[in-house]
Amino acid sequence: MKIRLDQTGESFDWQETLSLSVADLDRPELVEIGAIRCRGKINSVLEDLLLHARLSYEQTLCCTRCLGPVANSVSTELSLLLDSDGRKDKALEESDRELQQSELSVLVVEDKILDTQPMVIEQVQLAIPMKPLCKDDCAGLCSECGADLNRGSCECEQAVDPRWGALAGLKSGSSDGSVRH
Numbered sequence: 001m002k003i004r005l006d007q008t009g010e011s012f013d014w015q016e017t018l019s020l021s022v023a024d025l026d027r028p029e030l031v032e033i034g035a036i037r038c039r040g041k042i043n044s045v046l047e048d049l050l051l052h053a054r055l056s057y058e059q060t061l062c063c064t065r066c067l068g069p070v071a072n073s074v075s076t077e078l079s080l081l082l083d084s085d086g087r088k089d090k091a092l093e094e095s096d097r098e099l100q101q102s103e104l105s106v107l108v109v110e111d112k113i114l115d116t117q118p119m120v121i122e123q124v125q126l127a128i129p130m131k132p133l134c135k136d137d138c139a140g141l142c143s144e145c146g147a148d149l150n151r152g153s154c155e156c157e158q159a160v161d162p163r164w165g166a167l168a169g170l171k172s173g174s175s176d177g178s179v180r181h
């Protein structure tokens with residue numbers, strides 16, 4: 001959707017359902033993404049335009065350990081100060097200083113036309129974790145046979161290298177010794 005910021009008035013209701021493809025996001029962790037429901041307002045506050053919205057959608061990510069699907073319901077809030085006429089470069093007004101102190105992100109809008117799609121894509125990107133996990137203690141895949149260790153141990157795990165076994169024995173032996181001192 002393209003919103004003309006010179007026609008938003010005091011308050012503009014932004015309601016949009018955006019369909020993005022996985023290719024739009026270009027993230028290997030993302031397997032599937034549902035329609036993105038955007039509900040929010042653009043309010044004129046003194047000389048500024050503030051956008052406040054909530055995005056909600058379903059996404060399926062790929063667990064970085066076991067490669068299994070991780071389904072998420074995402075509901076994320078978005079607050080932006082829209083800078084539609086490059087006033088950032090001019091001397092800041094008092095109201096601007098207060099807004100800056102509230103650490104709102106500023107989105108520069110060209111030609112007073114806000115294109116919502118790139119803005120939404122950026123928010124969705126931010127909501128994709130760097131290393132998605134299906135659960136915190138995901139056991140991952142066996143590096144030998146590729147079995148999903150969440151479903152139980154594989155054959156390889158039982159065949160412990162005898163050298164490691166000997167080392168484990170030494171360790172427990174020495175700690176036993178110090179306790180009995």
Ligand SMILES: [Zn+2]
Pocket residue numbers: 063064065066067068133134135138139140
């Ligand atoms: Zn996993």
Ligand SMILES: [Zn+2]
Pocket residue numbers: 142143144145146147154155156157
């Ligand atoms: Zn294995």
